[in-house]
Amino acid sequence: MPIHIKLIYQTPQGAKTEFYSDPMDMKDAIQIAEDLEKTGRKLAFTFLDDYDHSWTLKELKKYTEEIQSEPHNIIVYFDGGFHKEKKAAGLGCVIYFDKSGKSYRLRKNIFAEGLESNNEAEYAALDLGLKELENLEVHHLPVTFIGDAMVVINQMNDEWPCYDDDLEKWIDRIENRIGKMGLTASYKLVSRKDNQEADKLATQALNKVEIEATSEVAETDR
Template identity: 55%
Template sequence: MNISIEWVYKTPRGTETIFRSEEMTAEKGLLVAEDLERTGRAKSIAFTDSFDSTWTIKELKRYIKEIETEPHNITVYFDGGFDRTTSTAGLGCVIYFEQSGKSYRVRKNAPSEVLKSNNEAEYAALYLSLVELELLNVHHLPVVFIGDSQVVINQMSGEWALLEKDLSNWADRIDEKLKKLGIRPKYELVPRKSNAEADRLATQALNGINITAQLELTADND
C-alpha cells in the first residue's frame, strides 16, 4: 500500500503550518513519521492512502504487522483477446505482490469458448485475476487493477455507464467477488504496450498454450 504523510509542524514560538509528502510505501512512510516524531516539532501526523482513507501511526503499525506474512502491495495486470473467426477468447493476468519480505509474480491464462466479444473477454480476464487473488488468500486489502481496455476500466471505475447486459452481468460478478474478498479496487488505464505481459498471456491462451506460474522475483530475474 502506498501512502502520503500530512503533518502539522510547530515552531518553538508556536507558529504552525501543514506539510504533505509525496507518495511512498507504507513501510517507508512509517519510518519517516517516526523520525518526525523524534524531532518534537510535529504536532500531529496522519497518513492518507490512495483510496483517501486516513491512518494514524498506531493503525499503520498494526496494519504492517498484520499483513507481513500475507500477500500485500498487490498490482494486477489483465487482458483479454477475442478471435472472431473461431469465436474463442484468451484471458491473461499477471499479479505482482510482496510476502514475508519477498517479491513474487503470478502469471495465469485461460481459454474460453463461451464469450461473445473482445469487451466480454476483457471482463472475463479481470474476473480471472480475482479468482487467482482468492487462491492467494488475498483479502481486505487495496489492490490496483491495470488494463488497456477503456471500456472495462471506465465502466468499473464508474466513469462510463454500463448499458450492455452481458457486460453488466460480468461487472456484477466482479463486484460480488470484490465484496466477498473485501478488496478495495483502484483501476488504472494504460496503453497497450504497457500491458504487454498480460496481452501475451491472452494470445498464448488463444493459441492453446496454458500457463500457470509463480516466481520469486530477485535481482537476477526481475
C-alpha cells in the same frame, strides 16, 4: 500501498501549521516519522492512503506487521483475446505482490469458450485475475487493476455507461466478487505495449498453451 504523511507542527510560541508529503511506501513513511520524532519538536502525525483511510503511527506500524506474511501491494494486469469465428477466448492475468519481505509475480491463463465479443473476453480476464486473488486469500486491501481495454476500464471507473446486457452481467459479477473480498479496487488504462505480459498470456491461451506459474522477482520489475 502509497501513504501520505500529514504533519502538524507547532512552535513553542503556539503558531501551528500542517504539511502533507508526497506519496511514499509505508516503510519509508514510518522511518521518516520516527526520525522526525527524534528532533524533540512538538509534532503530530497522521498517515493517509489514497482512499482517505487514516492511521496513527502506532496503528500504521501494527498494520504493516500484520500484512507482511500476507500478499499486499497488489497490482493485477489483465488481457483477453477473442477469436470471432471460433467464439473462443484466451484470458491472461499477471499479478505482482509482496509477501514476507519478497516480491512475486503470478502468471495465469486459460482458454475459454462461449463468449460473444472481445469486450466480454476482457471482462472475463479481469474476473480471472480476481479468482486468482481469491486463491491467494487476498481480502480487505487496495488492488490496482491495469488493462488496455478502454471499454472495460472506463466502465469500471463509472466514466462510461454500459448498454450491453452481457457486459452488465460481467460488471455485476465482478463488483459482487470485489465486495465479498472487501477489496478497494482502482482501474488504470495503459497501452497494449505496457500490457505485453498479459497480452502474451492471452494469445498463448488462444493457442491452448496453458501457463500457471509464480516466481520471485525484483521489486523494480513491477
